[in-house]
Amino acid sequence: MNALPKVGLGAIGCSRISLKGILPAVASSEQVNLIMVGSRDPEKAKEVAGRFGSVGFGTYDDVLNNKEIDMVYISLPNSLHEEWAIKAANAGKHILCEKPATTSYASARKMIQAAKNKNVRLLEGYMFRYHPQNSAAKKLIQEGVLGNLMRFDGCFGYDMPHKSLIPMSKELGGGSLYVSGGYPISASRMVFDEEPESVYCKLTIDPESGIDVRNDITLNYSNGKTAFTSSIFGSYYHSMYGVLGDKAYLRMGRAYTVPRDMPTKMYLDKDDKVEEMMIEPADHFQLMLHDFCGEIKKGKESKKDYERELLNQARVVEAAMQSNEEKRVVKISEIT
Numbered sequence: 001m002n003a004l005p006k007v008g009l010g011a012i013g014c015s016r017i018s019l020k021g022i023l024p025a026v027a028s029s030e031q032v033n034l035i036m037v038g039s040r041d042p043e044k045a046k047e048v049a050g051r052f053g054s055v056g057f058g059t060y061d062d063v064l065n066n067k068e069i070d071m072v073y074i075s076l077p078n079s080l081h082e083e084w085a086i087k088a089a090n091a092g093k094h095i096l097c098e099k100p101a102t103t104s105y106a107s108a109r110k111m112i113q114a115a116k117n118k119n120v121r122l123l124e125g126y127m128f129r130y131h132p133q134n135s136a137a138k139k140l141i142q143e144g145v146l147g148n149l150m151r152f153d154g155c156f157g158y159d160m161p162h163k164s165l166i167p168m169s170k171e172l173g174g175g176s177l178y179v180s181g182g183y184p185i186s187a188s189r190m191v192f193d194e195e196p197e198s199v200y201c202k203l204t205i206d207p208e209s210g211i212d213v214r215n216d217i218t219l220n221y222s223n224g225k226t227a228f229t230s231s232i233f234g235s236y237y238h239s240m241y242g243v244l245g246d247k248a249y250l251r252m253g254r255a256y257t258v259p260r261d262m263p264t265k266m267y268l269d270k271d272d273k274v275e276e277m278m279i280e281p282a283d284h285f286q287l288m289l290h291d292f293c294g295e296i297k298k299g300k301e302s303k304k305d306y307e308r309e310l311l312n313q314a315r316v317v318e319a320a321m322q323s324n325e326e327k328r329v330v331k332i333s334e335i336t
């Protein structure tokens with residue numbers, strides 16, 4: 001029996017990822033209730049709300065004005081996240097904002113300040129972090145199975161996005177660094193459990209659209225640990241990270257976007273043998289939602305600092321962008 005009341009959720013934007021990721025996770029959740037779907041198009045909002053078991057539909061502002069809604073899920077183009085996250089905070093709603101929550105450090109700071117002013121929580125939706133395969137990897141690392149960590153490799157590559165979509169629009173906050181480069185960067189920060197000291201980044205620009213279609217990044221961590229991360233538009237599908245220590249190498253078979261019914265595998269290369277470890281399927285969108293709801297319910301007792309996590313990630317991405325522009329290594333401490 002679930003004694004606690006369900007968290008009321010309002011969706012802002014009927015995006016493709018909302019239909020595939022969060023809304024199915026909400027529909028099957030015993031902790032969250034879909035109260036209303038907001039869209040620029042009321043007919044679309046009505047259809048999507050109905051599909052996921054709600055009768056509430058309206059505009060984005062209707063979502064913010066709805067008193068039954070505790071939390072909003074923002075899945076708008078990246079360039080609109082700041083505006084709607086600040087409006088949501090001012091309306092007293094907790095915010096789950098799709099990744100990347102921001103495209104600049106200054107914007108991250110503004111969003112977090114707005115949330116703090118109104119005593120609401122703000123989570124950037126890097127759902128992959130909640131997949132149990134990462135806690136399994138962390139356990140091996142903490143038990144010393146890999147020995148001293150030395151190097152992280154992470155890559156997220158897939159087909160060239162269609163020209164009409166957000167990833168290929170500068171105006172909407174597209175480009176490989178913002179759209180998919182954040183995944184392996186975030187994974188390296190999670191695996192090393194610290195922030196990089198400096199970053200070097202090279203973006204490859206598509207001459208037609210002016211969009212970066214590839215990023216290749218070196219992140220220097222303490223004690224000589226290094227992460228090499230890339231994301232690529234127009235490659236064979238690749239969603240991996242690997243961690244090298246002085247005793248073993250661990251590789252995740254599918255690291256970032258894992259369908260809820262897909263088992264995953266980790267490969268532990270140690271003592272000249274490769275051990276395959278099976279991880280049961282999991283809905284990382286729902287695990288993230290439930291984690292967030294749990295912390296919201298704890299109020300001031302919550303120990304999780306989602307906002308610091310968002311800020312740290314934004315800082316590294318901004319350093320990467322600056323590094324590409326200035327063609328030099330940028331220290332994270334330069335981003336203030």
Ligand SMILES: NC(=O)c1ccc[n+]([C@@H]2O[C@H](COP(=O)([O-])OP(=O)(O)OC[C@H]3O[C@@H](n4cnc5c(N)ncnc54)[C@H](OP(=O)(O)O)[C@@H]3O)[C@@H](O)[C@H]2O)c1
Binds near residue numbers: 165257
């Ligand atoms: N976590 C993940 O696995 C994952 C995967 C893909 C994308 N994402 C993130 O989720 C967000 C949405 O991405 P998506 O690919 O799902 O986007 P999408 O399908 O293009 O949807 C974006 C939605 O934003 C609304 N919108 C408002 N102003 C718009 C404008 N000027 N142009 C286009 N749409 C506008 C539209 O909703 P209405 O018409 O209903 O108002 C549209 O459906 C992005 O931040 C992206 O980085 C996350």
